Amino acid sequence: MHGPSREPSILTPAGLQALFDALRADGFRLVGPTRRDGAIVYDDIAALDDLPRGWTDEQSPGRYRLVPRTDAALFGYAVGPHSWKAHLHPSIQRLWRARRDGESIAVTLEPLPTERFAFIGVRACELKAIGVQDRVLMGGAHVDQRYRARREAAFIVAVNCAVAGGACFCASMDAGPAVRSGHDIALTELIDGEGHRFLAEAGTAAGETALEALPRHPASAADIAAARAQSERTAAAMGREMPAEGLRELLLDNLEHPRWQDVADRCLSCGNCTLVCPTCFCTSVEDSSDLTGAETERSMRWDSCFNLDFTHVVGGSVRASVRSRYRQWMTHKLATWHDQFGESGCVGCGRCLTWCPVGIDITEEVRAIRASAAAKGV
Amino acid sequence: MALAPDPVSAVADPMTPTASRVLGRRRESPNVWTLEIDAAGLPAPTPGQFCMLTVFGVGESAISVSGLRTRPARLVHTIRAVGPTSRALAALRPGAAVGLRGPFGAGWPMVAAEGRDVVILAGGLGLAPLRPVLRGLVARRARYGRISLFYGTRSPADILYRRELERLREWLDLDIEVTVDHAGPEWRGHVGVVTNLLSRATLDPGRSIAFVCGPEIMMRFAVAALKDAGLADADIHLSLERNMRCAVGHCGHCQLGPVFVCRDGPVFSYDRVAALLGRKEL
């Protein structure tokens, strides 16, 4: 069928493979979920067989296990330790090189990235997180050009979650589970008596064009209803919740709450949460040179507010205690992010719970502060 | 000996330095030097702004602009050698290569100061970002009311820009008082905290605007003394310092509560940061 494709259509698995092939033929580098080292991570993929067919995950604070499903779903799991920031805002990038030639120095900007990614299987929380990072890195007076180059070239194939993870609370953060905007194509995987198929909806003209070239047929009302119902079931099955109302004020009014010391006594300050969080954006720079000092360069790499020297000034670090660093991370994510960027920094993906080695649950910490604040009548 | 700066870098990418050169160097005190650097086409800074200075192969530091020369355009920065990068910067000799990014940040509110009495309170190296203010006020003297500088530092040997201050002292319509924490017997000036100089002066709080810069402890005491003298929070401005890496609000290091010191500051009016400064380890 060819024609206006803002109307939902149905792709078979073969049709999905055809989409992969078309994107690759078009020069995109496909990145999507695949099983590795006991987790579902984002890596280069080419075929449906690379996807974690028939697997799901069990997640809770400090725990992640892959468990086989009873069906052959390709996207039947929540999110793993990776987020798309590893590709859009990589953990290490060279910024520039400088060469000394006698008395003069020539500085050469590292060429802007030209890679075009096609992200397969982007969840609603992740789409929102990408939007959050867009605002941080492109929304101010200065634009991160490397991020913008990768971002503008990216093609996004989103997937509506059929499974709510044990650590998920995107519904509380108004970040899902249904995909709303920012995608080129959104897929909903349906496996039932009618067969294994994908409801496909275009979100942009580029998405329309891509779908037009694929073998597909129009979606029936039943298909559309099944897809919507699935999203509703997922929304009702969230593993966690974190009521967001008044959250900013709650935290900023309780900066000396005893709970901060309580969580600091458990927190290892390892920074895992900042590594897996899809909106954490902090970076540092590092200068290096060859042995002669003739060739020097600067690279940018991920940093974490949990590092002791993150706030180093003459005399020491401003945030020397773990208490102050944990407080910084949580109040930035849930409170001052609003002041800076007009929205929450949290999308409820639950990664920080799952990948914390001591199982600190940010929703639980908020609940504890809210409860005692309520008890005091604050 | 031509410089070969990347013509794209200065404007197109704020993360890439422009290659420049040190033109002059003066020692202010045993561990403080002032460098004059070829401005290399960078936009002229306003008082209170800072640049990111790179020693190629070593690292980069945020240094306040402590002066500006024109014809030819030169940036002036005063550096205390206290860590590996600042030590390397302070050791650069005339002719040495240096990387420049900037200028960045929100500077001192010079326009708001017009028609008012300007009180400048400086502590230690804090005089460096305030020197462009003093020079700016003097250059357009008629636009301002009374101008006072109260400057405190550790000892007489640590006094910055001493000759310049002595010259300015000779102006009849500037009030410059310098104090030190301790001195040897040859010092004839004040010894004691800089806030004492303020309490001995007569201020008209309704007409006054204050610019404060120095170690954070000193700034908090200075603000308390200014408020005791009757100044409103919104009329007191401070220059804050935090760990800066990118200077453009992307790396997250310089955050103090909701503000990015590199982008929303480094100059802030006290009403905006009072609650932030009062909290330990924020």
Next chain:
Amino acid sequence: MPIKSVEEILSEQPFLAGLDEKSRHLVGGCGRNARFAAGDYLFHEGESADLFYLIRQGRVALEVKAPGKGAIVFSTHGEGEIVGVSWLVPPYRWSYDARALEPVSAVSIDAACLRRKCEADHDLGYEMMKRFMPVLVDRLQATRLQFLDVYGPGA
């Protein structure tokens, strides 16, 4: 040229502002004019704190002797300020030197005389305490700030 009495001089001093005439007369009775040339010492460390000073004009340095450095000045005081607080508490002995940095004119107050009068007239005693306490508190705060060495590594 009319010479002001000690009492008249004291009445002009902000330090004693608000003191009633009777009390001013009592204090004046313990006071005398004093003059110092630049370099003169008002008192020395270890001496008995018999006289303290209210400075009318000029600057005085408080200092301690330091081997190898001559002396270290830790505070200076000028017009309207009190020099000498050790007379307030036993053993009534100076713990530092006070040196005139320039010509100084002051009113010297006999400490024993003032202590006797305060003992006899507690209202006067309280008025004196109300004026000396802020001086002590301010100097304590200032000393703490200086001790914190906030300006960091210096010369």
